[in-house]
Amino acid sequence: MKEIGIFYGSTMGETEEAAEMIADVIGKDKAEVYNVGSVTVDEVEKYDKLIFGSSTWGLGELQDDWDTFIEKLKTLDLSNKKVALFGLGDQAMYSDTFVDAMGIIYDVVKEKGAEVIGGVLADDYDFNHSEALINDAFVGLPLDNNSQGDLTEERIRNWVDDLLKAF
Template sequence: MKKVGIFYGSTTGATEGVAETIAARLGVASEDIHNVGTTKVDEVDKYDVLLLGSSTWGIGELQDDWNDFLDKLKAKNLSGKTVAIFGCGDSASFGGSFCDAIGIIYNELQGSGCQFAGSVDTDGYSYDSSEACVDGQFVGLPLDESNESDQTDKRIDAWISGLKQVIC
């Protein structure tokens, strides 16, 4: 398997928990899981695959720790790296901006040279709109820990199954 690094921003701990679950299921060591609020962007250089996670705040905003980190990340040459994005959102209260943070990261990293992986079919999700939805699919894994936590494990497993075809 290629060297995988997980980078997340989490305010309430939900996205951190998802990052840890993904790491456990992929066999990613704890030293390869990074909180973007306390990590230097050069840490990404060590990895072939970057799994990037952010919750969505307010009406479609990135989790705060991502602001500086993403600016620095998009300035790097990510050629040869695979990027897959995951995030948490609230489809009931913020159905018009559900998991927009996934789409923001995706859009900001366009032109960085990376290859994206891990798109997810929109079937089974209840939301009005999302910046993370491109051409009828989510560009990453959206999770709703507030309203659909019973779906999280199944969704993570399906996402990882698809990713393994790319990252192994």
């Protein structure tokens, strides 16, 4: 059994690709990747170290497959688990709801007792508002393949470095 479970929801494949890249950087021997559209939350219970990823759709909504999954997540006790979050979004087109889905997942996992790790300073992003922001830091890693795609790989590498120390 691998050490870290990565769970993502993805409509056009961007979040899926990021999840796979995160797993590659962590090491495929240590991280297993799951699509929330095709697994049950029983898989979540197996891990003490978790990474959740969602893109944001509509205006500040969860990716579709997360809708059901998050309701099931609310039935779990996540205390004693460490959770890191990442979110795909578009800060230019959706500047008022940038990576909001990450904030929605954050609220649920905190409520269920998880320790959330892997926050990221907002300095390198240019947006109006985000539900995933607390003071000057995001609750996880925002990735924007639409307007800052050239930064994605480096952001993932730096973030994973920090995560592996915090897990």
